[in-house]
Amino acid sequence: MSKIFTFGFWNSVARLILRNRIIIILLILATTAFFASQWKYMRFSFTEANLLPDDHEVNQEYNAFLDKFGEEGNLIVMGIKDSSLFTEKNYQAWKALNDSLQKFPEVDYAISIGNLNKLKKFEDPKRFEMVPFITEVNPDSLQLASYEDELFTKLPFYENLVYSAHSNTIQSALYLNKEIVNSKARKDFVIDNLDPMIKNFESQTGIDVRVSGMPYIRTLNSQNIIDEIGLFIGAALAVTSLIFFFFFRSIRATVISMVTVCIGVMWAFGTIGLMHYEITVLTALIPPLIIVIGIPNCIFLINKYQQEIQKHGNQAKSLQRVIAKVGNATLMTNITTASGFATFILTESKLLKEFGIVASINIVAIFILSLLIIPVIYSYMKIPKSKHLKHLNRQWIGSFVGWMEKMVRNHRIAVYFTAVGLLAVSIIGIYNIRISGSLLEDMPQQADFFKDVKFFEEEFDGIMPLEIVVDTKRPRGVLKSSTLKRLEQLEGLIAEEPELSQPLSITRLVKYSKQAYYNGNPKYYQLPSSQEQNFILPYTKNMEGNDDLVNTYVDSTGQFARITTFMKDIGTDKMEKIEDNLWPKIHKIFPEDRYEVSMTGKALVFQKGTTYLVHNLVLSLSLAIVLIALLMAWMFRSFRMILISLVPNLLPLLITAGMMGFLGVPIKPSTILVFSIAFGISVDDTIHFLAKYRQELKANDWKIKRSVYAALRETGVSMFYTSIVLFFGFSVFMISSFGGTVALGGLVSATLLFAMLSNLLLLPSLLLSLERSIANKETLKEPAMRIIATPEDEEEISKDDEEYKNQKNES
CATH class of the missing domain: 1.20.1640.10 (Multidrug efflux transporter AcrB transmembrane domain)
Structure with a gap:
C-alpha cells in the first residue's frame, strides 16, 4: 500500500537521524551560526504599525497628505503647570533648556515662552514684523508677571499652542526634522539628549515637566518593546523549565529541552533579520511563542522515550521508536499550529502578514529541531534511571x-x-463585544509617558493629530475671503466636539494680522472683512518670520489648506460617531462641486486599520477552520x-x-x-x-x-x-x-x-x-496516513533495532 506518510518512511527517517548524528550536530551548529549572523539586520520599528493594505483608500489619502505637507507626527511638547515658572531663576532655566534643544540638528524649530514672537505693525514702510515677546535678556519678577498676564489675556493666537485655555499651563513645542521622525536618530535624540536634559531641569528647579507628542510616545513605546523581549524570553524559559522539571523530575531532560528551544529562539531572530522585517509589538512575541510551543514537542518525545525505556530497557529500540512512532503525530500537530498562524499571511495587512510568515516558519523549524536534537543527544547518554521514570506512574x-x-x-x-x-x-x-482602534490603549498605562498623555488631554484636549485637508480646486484659493470664512466655520464645529482640541490652521495667522493692525487689541482677533483686507494687505506684502507657519498649513500652490486638531485617546466607536456627525456639516460648508475635503492622520489610519482587521477576522478564522478541517479529512477520511x-x-x-x-x-x-x-x-x-x-x-x-x-x-x-x-x-x-x-x-x-x-x-x-x-x-476508512504505529509497523521497526545497535557500538 502506497501512502505519502507511512511508518516505513518514518522508520527510514529514524535510521537517517541516528546513523548521521555527527553530521546533524554540525548542520545544526552551522545553521544556528548562519541565523546568528543575520541578527545584525534586525531593526526595531520606529513608527506605528500600518494595519491597512498599501493600496487602501485611507492609506492613499494619508500618503497624499504627506506628499503635500510632510510628516505630521513631528511635534514633541513639554508642559509645565506651575506658576513658579515665571520667577527669574526658573524662567532662565526654562529658556536655557529650550535654547539648548533648538540647537540640536534633529530640531527644526521650537516655540517656547523664551523665544516667543508677537506680530507688530510698523508704518514706515507699512509692514508687519515678528518681534520678540520678551525683550529683556534678564527680566525681573515684576516684568515676568506682566508678560504672563499679557500672554494669557492678549495673545489668543498662542492659545493651545503655548498655553492652555483651561489653566495656566505653559508648553513648549519642538518641531523635529521630518527626515528623522521615523528613524533611529529620533530615538537617540529622545533617549540620550531630551530626557536627560529635562531631568536636569527638574532637579535644578523642582518643577515637574510633562512630555508628550507622537514622536516621544513612539520612542518610549518602542523602547518598552525592546525591554520586554528579553523579559518575555527569560520568563518563558523560567516558567516552562520549572513546569517541565516538575513533571519529569530530571535536570537532564529539562536542560536538553531548554537547549532545543533556545536554538529555536536564535533561529526565530535570525529569520526576522534574514527577511529584514521590523520588530514590532507582534513580532516581538514570536521568540517566547517558540519556547511555549516548542516545549510540548519535547514533552511528547521525551515522554515516549522514557515510556519505551520503562517497557523494555533497550535504548536503541527506544530512540528508533521515538522518531518512528511520535514523529508523524508531532509533525501533524505542529502543522495545524503553524496553519493557525499562517492564515495571517492571507490578510492584506503587512504587520499581520510578517507575523504569520515568521511564526509559521519557525513553528515548523522548532519541530525539526526537537526531532533531531532530542534523539541525538539521548543517544550519547546513559539510559535514564528508575527515579527519572517515576513520573510515569x-x-x-x-x-x-x-x-x-x-x-x-x-x-x-x-x-x-x-x-x-x-x-x-x-x-x-x-x-457585548466592542471594537477598539485606540492608538494608545495597548500602551503601558503605568508608564510616566502614558500619564503625561492624560495630562495633555486634560490641559490641551488631546495629543494625537487628526488632519483635515481642504482642496479649493484652484491655485491660491485658500486665501480667498470666502474660503477663510468656511475654514473658520469648520473649526468652530470641530471645537464643539469634546474629544477634539481647538484646531490650528492658516486662519489663526489671518486673524492675528487683523489684531496686529489694530495695535494688538485682542478683541480684533478675528477674520477681517473685505474692506479691512484692503487696509491690511499692504502690511502683509513684506511680512517676514511666518514662513514656517504658512507652509505648515497651506501648500506651496495655495490650493490646499490643512486644519490640524488633536484627539483624545478615543476608540473606533467614538471616532465613527464624530465622523458621522461632522461629515454632513462639512459637506454643507464646503459644497462637493466646489471643494474636496478629506480627513486623515496617523491615529485615524490606525482606527480604520482596526476596523479593517476586524472585518478580516472572520475570513482569517474561517480559513484556519477550513484548512484544518481539510487536514483532518485527509487524515481520517x-x-x-x-x-x-x-x-x-x-x-x-x-x-x-x-x-x-x-x-x-x-x-x-x-x-x-x-x-x-x-x-x-x-x-x-x-x-x-x-x-x-x-x-x-x-x-x-x-x-x-x-x-x-x-x-x-x-x-x-x-x-x-x-x-x-x-x-x-x-x-x-x-x-x-x-x-x-x-x-x-x-x-x-x-x-x-x-x-x-x-x-x-x-x-x-x-x-x-x-x-x-x-x-x-x-x-x-483507512486513513491517508498512519499517525500512530500499528503492530505491523512495530515489526518493521524491530527489524532495524539490532542493526542500529550494532552501528552505534561501532561508532
Whole structure:
C-alpha cells in the first residue's frame, strides 16, 4: 500500500537521524551560526504599525497628505503647570533648556515662552514684523508677571499652542526634522539628549515637566518593546523549565529541552533579520511563542522515550521508536499550529502578514529541531534511571485520568448540559463585544509617558493629530475671503466636539494680522472683512518670520489648506460617531462641486486599520477552520469525524469571545490574534486523541466504548502535560506592560484550558453518544496516513533495532 506518510518512511527517517548524528550536530551548529549572523539586520520599528493594505483608500489619502505637507507626527511638547515658572531663576532655566534643544540638528524649530514672537505693525514702510515677546535678556519678577498676564489675556493666537485655555499651563513645542521622525536618530535624540536634559531641569528647579507628542510616545513605546523581549524570553524559559522539571523530575531532560528551544529562539531572530522585517509589538512575541510551543514537542518525545525505556530497557529500540512512532503525530500537530498562524499571511495587512510568515516558519523549524536534537543527544547518554521514570506512574495523574473516564462514562448528560450552558452564556457575552482602534490603549498605562498623555488631554484636549485637508480646486484659493470664512466655520464645529482640541490652521495667522493692525487689541482677533483686507494687505506684502507657519498649513500652490486638531485617546466607536456627525456639516460648508475635503492622520489610519482587521477576522478564522478541517479529512477520511472533531475546538473559541464581552476586553489588533492561534494549537489534542482512538478501534474489533476509554487513558496524561505547559507559557505574556499583550496571553491561556477539558470530556462523550453512526469501517476508512504505529509497523521497526545497535557500538 502506497501512502505519502507511512511508518516505513518514518522508520527510514529514524535510521537517517541516528546513523548521521555527527553530521546533524554540525548542520545544526552551522545553521544556528548562519541565523546568528543575520541578527545584525534586525531593526526595531520606529513608527506605528500600518494595519491597512498599501493600496487602501485611507492609506492613499494619508500618503497624499504627506506628499503635500510632510510628516505630521513631528511635534514633541513639554508642559509645565506651575506658576513658579515665571520667577527669574526658573524662567532662565526654562529658556536655557529650550535654547539648548533648538540647537540640536534633529530640531527644526521650537516655540517656547523664551523665544516667543508677537506680530507688530510698523508704518514706515507699512509692514508687519515678528518681534520678540520678551525683550529683556534678564527680566525681573515684576516684568515676568506682566508678560504672563499679557500672554494669557492678549495673545489668543498662542492659545493651545503655548498655553492652555483651561489653566495656566505653559508648553513648549519642538518641531523635529521630518527626515528623522521615523528613524533611529529620533530615538537617540529622545533617549540620550531630551530626557536627560529635562531631568536636569527638574532637579535644578523642582518643577515637574510633562512630555508628550507622537514622536516621544513612539520612542518610549518602542523602547518598552525592546525591554520586554528579553523579559518575555527569560520568563518563558523560567516558567516552562520549572513546569517541565516538575513533571519529569530530571535536570537532564529539562536542560536538553531548554537547549532545543533556545536554538529555536536564535533561529526565530535570525529569520526576522534574514527577511529584514521590523520588530514590532507582534513580532516581538514570536521568540517566547517558540519556547511555549516548542516545549510540548519535547514533552511528547521525551515522554515516549522514557515510556519505551520503562517497557523494555533497550535504548536503541527506544530512540528508533521515538522518531518512528511520535514523529508523524508531532509533525501533524505542529502543522495545524503553524496553519493557525499562517492564515495571517492571507490578510492584506503587512504587520499581520510578517507575523504569520515568521511564526509559521519557525513553528515548523522548532519541530525539526526537537526531532533531531532530542534523539541525538539521548543517544550519547546513559539510559535514564528508575527515579527519572517515576513520573510515569504518579497517582495524582492517574486520579485525574480516572476522573475524566468517570465523567465520560457516567455523566455525559452533565457534560452536554454544561457545554450548552456555557455556549448560551457566551453568545450573550459576544453581543457585548466592542471594537477598539485606540492608538494608545495597548500602551503601558503605568508608564510616566502614558500619564503625561492624560495630562495633555486634560490641559490641551488631546495629543494625537487628526488632519483635515481642504482642496479649493484652484491655485491660491485658500486665501480667498470666502474660503477663510468656511475654514473658520469648520473649526468652530470641530471645537464643539469634546474629544477634539481647538484646531490650528492658516486662519489663526489671518486673524492675528487683523489684531496686529489694530495695535494688538485682542478683541480684533478675528477674520477681517473685505474692506479691512484692503487696509491690511499692504502690511502683509513684506511680512517676514511666518514662513514656517504658512507652509505648515497651506501648500506651496495655495490650493490646499490643512486644519490640524488633536484627539483624545478615543476608540473606533467614538471616532465613527464624530465622523458621522461632522461629515454632513462639512459637506454643507464646503459644497462637493466646489471643494474636496478629506480627513486623515496617523491615529485615524490606525482606527480604520482596526476596523479593517476586524472585518478580516472572520475570513482569517474561517480559513484556519477550513484548512484544518481539510487536514483532518485527509487524515481520517470521514466527514462525520470532521464535524465531531470541530465541535470541541470551536466551543472554547466561543467561550473566550463571550468572556471578552463580559470582561470588557475589546476586539483590537492584539486580541484578534487569539482565535486563530488558539484554534491552531487546541486542535492538536484532537488529532492525538482521534489518532489513538482509531488505532484502538482496530485493535478492539470496532468496540466503541473500550476504544474511547483506552484512548482517553493513553492520551490524557500527555494532553494534560502539554496543556498545562501551554497555559502557563502563554500566561507569561500577562506580565507585559502592554494591555494588548496581557489580553492576548490571558485569553489564549483560558482558551487552551477550555480546549483541553473540551477534548478530554466533550469529544469522547460525543464519540460514545454517536457510536452507532460512526462505529463502522465505512465511516472510519483507512486513513491517508498512519499517525500512530500499528503492530505491523512495530515489526518493521524491530527489524532495524539490532542493526542500529550494532552501528552505534561501532561508532
